[in-house]
Amino acid sequence: MNILVINCGSSSLKFQLIDMEEKSEQALAQGVVERIGGEALLTLRSGARRIRKTAPVRKQRDALALVLEWLVSPEAGGPVIPSLASIHAVGHRVVHGGEKFRASVRINAKVMTGLEDCIDLAPIHNPANINGIRAVQEILGTEIPQIAVFDTSFHLTMPEPAWMYAIPYSLYRRHKVRRYGFHGTSCRFVAQRYREITGRTEAQTNLILFHLGNGCSVTAIIGGLSVDTSMGMTPLEGLMMGTRSGDIDPAVLELIADKEGMNIHEMEALLNKQSGLLGVSGLTHDMRDLLEEVQDNGDRRAQLAIDMFCYRARKYLGAYLVATGGVDAIVFTGGIGENADVVREQILRGLHRFGIEVDPEKNKETVGSREGRISKDGLSPEVWVIPTNEELMIARDVLQLVSG
Known part of the structure; x- marks a missing residue:
């Protein structure tokens, strides 16, 4: 299974295409589109292939379209994948899941509503993440599975004394003002790898x-x-x-x-x-x-x-x-x-x-x-x-x- 992983920011789009077939976990390609909103810089890599170029990119959808075009193009030595049908699923880094999302989740209409409800908690990051999801739907179709993976979900196990701020409790109840924490996906990976190394x-x-x-x-x-x-x-x-x-x-x-x-x-x-x-x-x-x-x-x-x-x-x-x-x-x-x-x-x-x-x-x-x-x-x-x-x-x- 080829999985496209997208980290869509307000002015950048990072990606990796990973072959997960039989747990080979091989990165087929990766790169970043920077300076979205103007003359963007594209840095793309697949094996020995290295591409650096500029192109006008107005929004996240345009950045994704350029990445997908490169993945199937013969530029610099042949396509990474034969066609876009070779992408079987897409995973999105979503910065803030609030208290709604305690684990990674398959994206549907209800999940999209929940992501929009969390915009107030991450007004810079979450709208860009949502734009990335919609861009995939527009270009690859609504049938391709998309998964949201949240930076915050790993930390929802914190006890209340650790995550509560010393402000009027009513502000938490009304606006969900509390400590959420980030880098949760990194924490999960490193903790898992630590267990593999040490046998714990x-x-x-x-x-x-x-x-x-x-x-x-x-x-x-x-x-x-x-x-x-x-x-x-x-x-x-x-x-x-x-x-x-x-x-x-x-x-x-x-x-x-x-x-x-x-x-x-x-x-x-x-x-x-x-x-x-x-x-x-x-x-x-x-x-x-x-x-x-x-x-x-x-x-x-x-x-x-x-x-x-x-x-x-x-x-x-x-x-x-x-x-x-x-x-x-x-x-x-x-x-x-x-x-x-x-x-x-x-x-x-x-x-x-x-x-x-x-x-x-x-x-x-x-x-x-x-x-x-x-x-x-x-x-x-x-x-x-x-x-x-x-x-x-x-x-x-x-x-x-x-x-x-």
Whole structure:
């Protein structure tokens, strides 16, 4: 079964085409269309085939049409698949499922209504996700199975004291204002892979999982279930990120708004797109570039941004170790978590009193999306690096729901 996995954003469309036949789980093609709404940049890859080109793309439907056209075209060495009929099902990453969707679900009219009901919780992301679903219906037809896989559903196992905000309870009841958490699909994949590596059962899966990329979160998993996570009603809360501030005193917003003459929407854009590593360093949101800037030029603000990033992650680690009563492993994933050995070492530095100590050689060897344990032998909790694959997790959900 060939499954097309789509992650449709407001200005981008990422995809993977995965062959799930007999659990081969082979990625046939992948890529991204960026800058939707203007002259878009297409980056497409299949085996040795590499395509980078630009084209006018007004909306998500146009982006999907270009991707599908490329999959069946002879461009650069032959088609990836003989025809669009070779796509048997489609899986969609949907950012916010609220409390309505506790698991992945096959899309029908009732589900579409539920997705629209969740738009208020994710006004930037969910409309784009819905547009991606409708684009598939228009181009591939309404008969092709489509599955929605939610970032939030994994975290609906959190107990009420963990997800409730300390605001009037009536606001939760009326508007569902609460902590939902994100990166749930990544958490599920990594936890599943951890069990495969270690031979543990789901009930024995006790982790603190750092997903560190441009977006960052940390999740406490006990007995295979999410019991707390750093992101909140939106992905803005929690750790310092590439362009997001993470935790901040709400009173700061009023002061900045008054002093700078900004409205609430401008403030939200400031915290989501101009803060984090970018805002502190004044240079970039990319951790790789910041590490290089410190190494080559000793830039003070770049170092400050890195130090703040690691310190905040370290604080959450301490909080979750206490809140859970201890775990068996600490796991790093995501672009930074998988590749930045310096960042992992700094987050965990000096924690030998808590049984946490990184082996320097193993830590340096486990980069470039390599999998492995990086803690010293015989210590608990262990420290692991496990690359994530959200697209493959989505494809597995699609296969399960479509094949039964």
